[in-house]
Amino acid sequence: MSQRRIRAVLLDMDGLTLDTESICYDAYLRAGRKFGFQVNGRLHMDLGGRTEPEIVAxxxxxxxxxxxxRRWRSYINHQKGVILRERGRAGKKPGLLELLCYLGEMGIPYALASSTEREKIHELLATEYLVHAFPVIVSGDMVAHGKPDPEIFQVAAARLGVDPAETLVLEDARAGIEAARAGGFQSAFVLDDVSKRGAIGDGYPILADLPSPQDVGPLADFTPHDLEEAIAIIKQANS
Incomplete structure (x- = not known):
């Protein structure tokens, strides 16, 4: 079976477009030390891509x-703001500008589809002068159901006027890849590895056996190393 064409691209934001997942993970580490609960990459991947109410649940x-x-989460959100101010910017993920330039040159429509609230999205994009880089933005507060429900990608595809089957979703979270699959989109998983930032093995234990972040790759159609490698996938699909 030949590869389907890719006529549009949907990008997640946190950990995929911007280096905000390292900020988030550091905030979890600070909270884990303060409140005494375990933190590791499996927990981080499990929570990634979800809306705020879903994270609390x-x-x-x-x-x-x-x-x-709820107190933990409030502290985490506060620390994310503190860490962002300490760094001064969110930071672009490798290959982002190359990919956006390629899509623009080739006339391939694209959108940002993030579970983060719209106001926060604009705040983070502003630190990298990218507020106007995305012609279409669908945020978590614009949909009723967060990832792994495909609604956010379906709304973005409808805004672009494209068929999900010919749309590539770029994600770094399990919930995002599952949402893409559920909606009939093509998907590419770019691992945002936070393991080198450490972990907390003491304190309140995680009561579920969570899968490894490396287990997400086989769920996706593609596994590029970074966003620039996604260009080759699009070229191959459209050749």
């Missing part, structure tokens, strides 16, 4: 209803 599932996870 998942933290309750993973650590127990008796834990004050």
């Amino acid at each position: 998942e933290l309750k599932r993973l650590f127990g209803d008796d834990k004050d996870v």
